Amino acid sequence: MPPLDLEEDLFPSTPGKIKIERANNYAMNRSFHRCFTSTTTMFLWVLLLIALTASYLSIQTSVDSATRYTSGDRTVIGGRHWEKQVRSSAQISRFHGMSVLVTGAAGFVGSHVALALKKRGDGVVGVDNFNNYYDPSLKNARRDLLQSHNVFIVEGDINDARVLAKLFDVVAFTHVMHLAAQAGVRYAMENPHSYVNSNIAGLVTLLEQCKSADPQPAVVWASSSSVYGLNEKTPFSESDRTDQPASLYAATKKAGEAITHTYNHIYGLSITGLRFFTVYGPWGRPDMAYFSFTQDIRQGKPITIYRGKNRVDLARDFTYIDDIVKGCVAALDSSGKSTGSGGKKRGPAPYRIYNLGNTAPVTVPTMVSLLEKYLKKKARKHVVTMLGNGDVPFTHANISLAQRELGYKPTTDLATGLKKFVRWYVSYYIEDHGMPVYD
Numbered sequence: 001m002p003p004l005d006l007e008e009d010l011f012p013s014t015p016g017k018i019k020i021e022r023a024n025n026y027a028m029n030r031s032f033h034r035c036f037t038s039t040t041t042m043f044l045w046v047l048l049l050i051a052l053t054a055s056y057l058s059i060q061t062s063v064d065s066a067t068r069y070t071s072g073d074r075t076v077i078g079g080r081h082w083e084k085q086v087r088s089s090a091q092i093s094r095f096h097g098m099s100v101l102v103t104g105a106a107g108f109v110g111s112h113v114a115l116a117l118k119k120r121g122d123g124v125v126g127v128d129n130f131n132n133y134y135d136p137s138l139k140n141a142r143r144d145l146l147q148s149h150n151v152f153i154v155e156g157d158i159n160d161a162r163v164l165a166k167l168f169d170v171v172a173f174t175h176v177m178h179l180a181a182q183a184g185v186r187y188a189m190e191n192p193h194s195y196v197n198s199n200i201a202g203l204v205t206l207l208e209q210c211k212s213a214d215p216q217p218a219v220v221w222a223s224s225s226s227v228y229g230l231n232e233k234t235p236f237s238e239s240d241r242t243d244q245p246a247s248l249y250a251a252t253k254k255a256g257e258a259i260t261h262t263y264n265h266i267y268g269l270s271i272t273g274l275r276f277f278t279v280y281g282p283w284g285r286p287d288m289a290y291f292s293f294t295q296d297i298r299q300g301k302p303i304t305i306y307r308g309k310n311r312v313d314l315a316r317d318f319t320y321i322d323d324i325v326k327g328c329v330a331a332l333d334s335s336g337k338s339t340g341s342g343g344k345k346r347g348p349a350p351y352r353i354y355n356l357g358n359t360a361p362v363t364v365p366t367m368v369s370l371l372e373k374y375l376k377k378k379a380r381k382h383v384v385t386m387l388g389n390g391d392v393p394f395t396h397a398n399i400s401l402a403q404r405e406l407g408y409k410p411t412t413d414l415a416t417g418l419k420k421f422v423r424w425y426v427s428y429y430i431e432d433h434g435m436p437v438y439d
């Protein structure tokens, strides 16, 4: 009789060292036979696998290129079902309504703007690449929210000209609200190319599509307060210099302003750039300080607070999301028409830039005390001198131009806005997941 543990002995834990010395002849013959049979079977399986892979690849290359793209719910991009969803989402339900393509629609500002437009009866289609710069589950939740209001988000990248072309084939967008971007000031030191890819290459791909479209849409897009860089004159006005960016993020936004200007000049695209000032609020970005501080304070983890030279506190003109949404919608409403079509300019078109800030800078330590109050928990603060990481010491918007031309008037101070944020945070992360509200 063969030893009971024979198979175990023939497949020892150290690969390549088969302990045959304990096996008798009977076992060797049997194992040889088994080995032979299993090698033949394995060979047949490998053949089958190769055949399957080859036929799969040939099917893939022979079908229409559009079928290679699938949306988040596996809808084939360019397919009939996809087209139906896009058309339905773009349906306008108010007199003189717009049809707006919102890029970055699963993002923080994008999801809020898309919803606001849809609620007032505009047609809205979103596009977003659902990247993992921060937790994609938050982006999926925003998508679900929009879906429940019949806003469809196409899962695609603004660098993908074919996806954009298909969207414009299906819908004659009157406006593009371009909010897709690589955000974050300090992350640019870790991943510089993602900024160039999204904020420059992606922007150009989108503008190429807009310029070729007939009719051309008007474009409103997100620039940033960071273009003011190392300026010391406050508050920051649109006419101030923007030639000393402190981060690559800022540099790509500044480049975006120059790039959009050329598309306005050469092709007659109506362009409005909005310089957002540290936007915060419910459904916000987890990479931003107010959000990550909230998470860390709740979990009893230490937070790092940067401080400027000479122990000066850093300050931001924190702007609440609802105010930003009003500014975006007003910019769309007042954008004026693009004059070109099919790549040809037919006359001058508007080129505008506005600050959308709150005009009330608040220091970072004050922001932290507000969070402590609403979370009913003290932060474990670790204060360090600001590193040379792209940060600027303060921001402060002069919003008189936006006030005059867009009727923009922010109404939410940081205390009120953070309270709303914390309320959302608790309901989204804690109550919805059955965890205790406060530790």
Ligand SMILES: O=C(O)[C@H]1O[C@H](OP(=O)(O)OP(=O)(O)OC[C@H]2O[C@@H](n3ccc(=O)[nH]c3=O)[C@H](O)[C@@H]2O)[C@H](O)[C@@H](O)[C@H]1O
Pocket: 183, 184, 185, 223, 224, 225, 226, 276, 277, 278, 279, 287, 288, 289, 290, 304, 305, 306, 307, 314, 315, 316, 364, 391
């Ligand atoms: O207006 C913009 O154009 C930008 O706004 C936002 O950038 P910022 O104003 O830098 O916001 P955010 O990171 O929340 O840091 C806030 C403050 O907390 C300080 N900060 C930050 C992190 C930390 O660990 N500690 C700390 O003290 C930090 O030093 C700073 O003083 C957007 O992220 C950016 O995408 C862009 O839109």
